[in-house]
Amino acid sequence: MTVLQRTSLFDLYKSYGGKVIDFGGWELPVQFSSIKEEHEAVRTRAGLFDVSHMGEFEVKGPEALSFLQLTMTNDVSKLSDGQAQYTAMCYEDGGTVDDLLIYRRAENDYLLVVNASNIEKDFDWLKSHVTEGVELINISDHIGQLALQGPLSEKVLQKLTDTDLSKIGFFRFEENVDLNGLSALVSRTGYTGEDGFEIYLDEKDAPELWAKILEAGEPEGILPCGLGARDTLRFEARLALYGQELTKDITPIEAGIGFVVKTDKETPFIGQEVLARQKAEGAxxxxxxxxxxxxxxxxxxxxxxxxxxxxxxxxxxxxxxxxxxxxxxxxxxxxxxxxxxxxxxxxxxxxxxxxxxxxxxxxxx
Structure with missing residues (x-):
């Protein structure tokens, strides 16, 4: 019998009415109240998601940028410290390994956030391309991630910190943000079509922060949200889900995320030949x-x-x-x-x- 993986928040789900399902080998909440209620909360107020099942890799070293330029379709050289970028990794035939986020923490220091179902596959694929001067570390087991989404997200999260969250722009992030005494990396990318924040912290601290955010957001009508609403929200905003809009047999061009494929960047990348042809001639x-x-x-x-x-x-x-x-x-x-x-x-x-x-x-x- 397969043993399902759990995030550090698993023991809290029941107290919030969570109904759990098997999602790619993880035991996660599909909903707490109802998918429609949670969807509506994010569109009009705010909703909180446990996305600690997502994967995180560190890429460091003097050759980190060269390594990422080879393995990513987007132009990683355009990133400055504190900036995030959406990108894809592709096979030689243009099929998609995964779509992911890259955070540039400092020169030669990057954080990659990958899809939960692809953690092992992505790590092995990246590892197979590592050269001298590149350190690749899988830190997924140690990181908790919460996503606070919706038009009132900033108002809710601001109650827990002295950091001016309005200064974190879209696809930007800040490290060592104090959230009610807990240290976190806070970014503003979103996967719902609404404004919102992703909060990365020690997985042991995630349950405490979950409770604090829901408490702070009670006057605004915040709801805990599950995978069901996450899917309907990202679907309406036409945001791709790996395994559905993107697979090893579907290229980023076909999936409509050609904007992350920079075929004119100086460094050639894996899959470039096929993707350049599709960009020029159509997929x-x-x-x-x-x-x-x-x-x-x-x-x-x-x-x-x-x-x-x-x-x-x-x-x-x-x-x-x-x-x-x-x-x-x-x-x-x-x-x-x-x-x-x-x-x-x-x-x-x-x-x-x-x-x-x-x-x-x-x-x-």
Whole structure:
């Protein structure tokens, strides 16, 4: 029997009404109250997520930047101290190893934040490219991560610190922030389409901070949130999820994150040849938004058809809690990706009509 991994907050879930599920080998809360309530709290107020299952690697040494330039699609040389960057790692054929965040702490000192289900794979892949002058350390087991998301996030977190959080800009971070006596790295990147903060600290301190944030946010109507709302929120904002919009068989260009692929940077990177060709000539497939015309909800891996022929499949789909529409993201042949194109989705035994629409489906403000 597989033993599921747990974060340091596991013992707290029950007291907040958490319903846990197996998520990629982790026992994590899918919801506390309800997915819709938690989704709405983040869109209008604030919600707190335990994302301690995410992976963290340190990359240090005189050759750290050269190593990252080789293994990352984005241009890491553009980062300054205290700045974060979204990027991808690719195989030679352009397929995606993972999408991740890089934090530049100092010259030759970087923090990488990777997807939980890919920790071991990513570490092994990076390790296979390490050369002299590069130190790669997996610190995932020692780090707790909380994500406070929503328009009132700054107001809530500011109650716990003297650091002026308004000075932490988008894709910026500050280290050694004192949060109610606990030291943390606080960044502002977000995975919900709303303003918010990611808080990295010693995993032993995470449960105490979780309780303090929820207590501080009570007057603002903050809610503890689970994986269900995390997924519907990121889906509405068209933020990719590895294993769905991105896989070893899907390139960043196909997945619509071509902005993290800098094919003109000075240092060649792994997968550059294929990705440069796709950028110049167009990729054979494209990730698009679809809205159901007929009644039905598109789900992951449902086939997308045109005139009865398969042209792709749904990567993520649900009834949007914000828009109250049945929507999906689908990876389809590029020739059918134009807005307004009618397609069909195979939902169980029925072939139901849908139309290609603009995504993201939601933008804050």
């Amino acid at each position: 054979p497939r494209k990730l698009v938004g679809i809205e159901m015309i007929d009644k039905g909800i598109p789900r992951s891996h449902y086939e997308v058809l045109k005139n009865g022929e398969k042209i792709g499949e749904v990567t993520t789909g649900t009834q949007s809690p914000t828009l109250k529409k049945n929507l999906g993201l689908a990876l389809i042949e590029t020739e059918y990706a134009e807005l307004g194109t009618e397609v069909e989705v195979q939902i169980r035994q029925k072939t139901l009509k849908a139309v290609v629409v603009k995504a993201p489906f939601y933008k804050k403000g």
